[in-house]
Amino acid sequence: MKPRHKKLVIIASAVTALGVASVLVLNAFQSNLVFFFSPSQVVAKEAPIGKSFRIGGLVTEGSVQREEGSTTVRFSVTDTVETIPVMYTGILPDLFREGKGIVAQGKISANGIFQADEVLAKHDENYMPPEAAEALEQAAKAQKASLIQ
Incomplete structure (x- = not known):
């Protein structure tokens, strides 16, 4: 094999290895990506079904229900426009x-x-988490706009 052909094989191998590494990194990044949605966006069906995402807002007053003899808790999250029921099994943070x-x-x-x-x-x-604060602010603006009309 000529030196010129050896260089081409090495370059082609390096480009292929770089391409494979890039695909693996991007795939890992995409599978770990978690988006944030407000309750209004979830009700509007903007949130993905069957995929993990974050929802934020205020815990609705009077909505917290704890199951007897279990760590399962049901509550509602609101952005002051829409409300989403939530079920969580585990220990809640002390500040909840x-x-x-x-x-x-x-x-x-x-x-x-x-x-x-x-x-x-x-x-x-x-x-307040920045995403939740922004969602509440947008919901308040939307609510004011609907009252004006």
């Missing part, structure tokens, strides 16, 4: 309260209940 901001990660089931795998709560009096 009605009327406070949360972000939950999980999937929406066929019956419209969000099955949460993880629930995150705010960490002090002045903090």
